[in-house]
Amino acid sequence: MPLTWSVRSRIAAGCAAALAATLFATGAGTLAGSTADAAQARPLSTVTTWAASDDKAGGSLTDVTVRNVVHTTIGGGNLRIRLSNNFGTSAITFSSAYIGTPTASDSAAIVPGSNRRITFGGKTSVTIPAGGVVLSDRLPGTVAPGADLSVSLALKGTASVITAHNRTMQYTFKSGTGDWAADESADHFGTQDANWFFLDAITLDAPTRVGTMAALGDSITDGVGSTINANHRWTDELAARVERLPEVKRFGIANEGISGNRVTSGGGSTGLPGQTRLVRDVLTKPGIGSVFLFEGINDVSGGVSADALIAADRQIVEQAHAMGKCVFAATITPANLDDADREATRNEVNRYLRTTGDFDAVFDFDAVVRDPSDATRLAAPYDSGDHIHLSDAGYRAVADSIDLRRLTC
Template identity: 50%
Template structure:
């Protein structure tokens, strides 16, 4: 199993996973200069894991001397929060001269006393070249699990082309001109946004036995059609199931779905083969990846045979295994009634699913098709699980998908 691929420094501190207290993020962990390294607290070994992630993509619009307040939802709790900011799709160098993180109160407001400044190599300002990303210094203190955080970023001057995530399923906020990252009230944030901007991962220290699970896919993993601001994507439901497990069997969950994404060619976002390293293999402590992608290739006519997708899956499997990372294959859910459905395309989907189930090439199989289809018409979603477009699940459908994951498979070892 691969360990901590990003350039992070282990802090050697215990984690209070899932601490949902207002006191979290309000102050640094007190130093203990006279502590004995032989004491249990000092001997705990930690790793970095991704408690929240969203794949970077090119987004529309631009900002000039404005502050964005992103609302993100943690999976597992931890310590020593680090913020990853991405300018991968930018067309110029950008400078972020004020970055703060706090606990969301309501809307754009932050819980008083929780909004703290983030630094980069000791500086409150960081300049990021186009095509690059940067990781902050650790912010001492506890980070609560299953909680909304605010990540507020002020850009100096003009941003140019924005890097972000287009389908947040979360209301975010943009200010009028000026640096409002430190503001506790939300009055300066006069615009709402349905995208996340610049922030692409939150990293925390967790006990060594805790690893990261990456969910990789398209709009169904991204959570299209789920209730906005409610965190009801299937990876969210999965994270809540995992949080109920004993500490030795817990995982951080990162969501690397991109709505409209494809396996074989670029569509919305670069294709999954091109982004596999950046979005999965380079992230901290990824033990297992769950791959569910291909329906857009089939529906859009890019994949004209099952063999094309199978060949691409084999490449991804080989790359994961070369990196000592497990990869689980998830079957493609029904889509009869969707705008790009045809009987010929359905035949390809069924052939792909048969291969996923029977080839034995993935490290495990999650049968999302079986749990979401209508027994009376297996080519369609069960009506209660259909958001209405016959392609995407409802909240109940996303929950059923999460419940179909055998949690023991996440502990796969290579």
């Protein structure tokens, strides 16, 4: 049965079930025809609608099903998922994989009738070698922009080192022992988690003029400080604005933030440094046409010099430009550093960002959220409370400050 997901995370569970039932009962034939007609009428290309950067989760997993709840940006057809074992030290096997519509963004339950099996080379199971990634077969049907999806992966055997994305600001669910990927109830998923496990991208087919912008950043790009399960990261707020544009001007957004990450390689960075992640996390994903760099506060607070951070930023620009990608940047926001030398470093890097011609466009997030009476601190409405990460209002403010016309080159 062709796939249709147009149920948003904020729809109540009862309404979601009714809508999904209607779509699957009456829309299958029409959907299949319209998708084929559209493909003949205009060429399509593969783009990334959702992404997360790979890192490591603590502990191990054995014979368990993980249910990752994610939120799309751009809509399209022929969905595929990308699974990663980048940090694994041995091969891992998934006995099955399914994708469906959650009844709510904070629930492990799936709208009845919406859970679909995913295959890999025509097979229902897949093995990923240590350090490897796999891309699933295409799943016929269309996915709406701004849709919540549940991706269930049944691990067979043990993953002794877990490839995951930490601090998701979104519940993920783990089952008891067994393959429960096809189960649409929440009965077997009694454990909440703050990681997305093994899943690092979802792709769709969209018109060829449509691409994806990858946001390369740290915990502020990850959305730390925003409301959990509400999709209030600045990239989500920006995606909501992009969704309202005419179709030919829309683009996907891939959030490639990692909490604690640095641009440079020194000083115990969480995850690989931004310079390395540019290739591994960003440029290997389908349809990436531009990179938005919003990172550096962890370098500054860790004592990295302005010269070293600027040199690293320039390396990212040069690498991305060499591969034909646009590169945008945002200034580093206040972080209550309480250290004159490190605050001077932040200001020096921001002066470089504001005045350089290296980037295709620069957006002054610092000016948007700083306290008018004390430029070293966040304005109270934009402070999540820890004086580093933004509140929902802060993330919305920086997203709203972006002139969408400048996100081109």
